[in-house]
Amino acid sequence: MVATPAKKGIKLRPFEVTIPTPDGTAVADRIKIDVPMEWDEDIHEWTLTPEAESLIETTKARYMGLLLPEQLRALRERLGLTQKAIGDLFQIGAKSWTRWESGAQRPSRSINLLLRSVYNGWITPQQLGLLCAPQPDWSEQFRRNAAAGQAAEPVVIDYYRARAENAEPGFVEPLHYAVS
Amino acid sequence: MGLKPIPAAWRQTVCAALRRGSNGARFTEDGRQRWENQFPDAFPYEVVDAFIRFLSAPQALGCPVQMDHPAGETWEFFFPFRDEKLYGKLLLKKSDGKSVIIFSAHRPDRPKLRCE
Numbered sequence: 001m002v003a004t005p006a007k008k009g010i011k012l013r014p015f016e017v018t019i020p021t022p023d024g025t026a027v028a029d030r031i032k033i034d035v036p037m038e039w040d041e042d043i044h045e046w047t048l049t050p051e052a053e054s055l056i057e058t059t060k061a062r063y064m065g066l067l068l069p070e071q072l073r074a075l076r077e078r079l080g081l082t083q084k085a086i087g088d089l090f091q092i093g094a095k096s097w098t099r100w101e102s103g104a105q106r107p108s109r110s111i112n113l114l115l116r117s118v119y120n121g122w123i124t125p126q127q128l129g130l131l132c133a134p135q136p137d138w139s140e141q142f143r144r145n146a147a148a149g150q151a152a153e154p155v156v157i158d159y160y161r162a163r164a165e166n167a168e169p170g171f172v173e174p175l176h177y178a179v180s
Numbered sequence: 181m182g183l184k185p186i187p188a189a190w191r192q193t194v195c196a197a198l199r200r201g202s203n204g205a206r207f208t209e210d211g212r213q214r215w216e217n218q219f220p221d222a223f224p225y226e227v228v229d230a231f232i233r234f235l236s237a238p239q240a241l242g243c244p245v246q247m248d249h250p251a252g253e254t255w256e257f258f259f260p261f262r263d264e265k266l267y268g269k270l271l272l273k274k275s276d277g278k279s280v281i282i283f284s285a286h287r288p289d290r291p292k293l294r295c296e
Contacts, residue, residue, distance in 0.1 A: 020220035044248075045281075
């Protein structure tokens with residue numbers, strides 16, 4: 001069988017990008033987009049070009065609220081961090097960060113929530129650094145508060161608020177402390 | 181008949197193509213849409229990684245497949261992905277000897293491969 005001339009070369013063809021439900025087990029939505037496919041003479045079928053894969057992935061990531069590789073790079077540059085430093089900050093290692101930034105892999109949806117929070121400025125790197133640091137033993141405080149009929153959470157919240165407010169400008173020092 | 185060891189040379193060349201991403205291994209339109217429909221929360225690199233893991237094992241078994249358009253060497257096999265058994269069918273193209281077509285990466289339609 002010989003392909004018709006109309007089928008030869010690269011053509012935009014429709015593709016349905018599936019958007020998962022939050023638990024990932026089912027399709028929440030289907031987004032129709034046109035992507036470039038190439039007619040393969042050897043197999044007599046349309047194949048997806050690298051550009052098609054990129055379009056599909058970008059669409060899926062956008063609808064899932066995932067940060068795109070260029071946004072991850074922008075975040076790192078905005079924070080003035082190396083790939084190793086930001087890998088340490090999120091406790092995922094430089095290798096994973098490099099893969100995310102290059103688009104070779106994607107962060108999980110749960111870590112993406114954290115990434116977005118920092119990207120949007122809702123959590124500062126200082127606050128993140130504090131969470132990485134050795135934590136106080138709250139058990140005695142909890143016991144004392146319980147004996148006095150008081151909740152312990154406000155004490156904990158005050159502690160972190162004070163530390164975040166007193167943190168040095170920039171986050172390098174608390175981060176260094178956190179991961180040392 | 182019965183499952184056959186997938187030749188080492190084929191496995192190695194296919195894995196090299198898979199590692200080049202979509203520049204080395206392309207989905208067919210039908211194969212890609214089916215993958216998309218069955219695993220909406222997954223990205224293609226995940227199934228490519230699963231292919232590479234499976235095909236890197238010397239004991240990988242499968243069946244050679246005769247295609248309507250014999251443009252190279254095609255093998256089908258079952259491989260693990262996220263605790264599931266998936267059906268895979270890959271072609272190593274004869275025209276350049278180094279690029280791969282991913283025909284299938286989906287939940288099995290049949291419990292056995294053709295040569296079982």
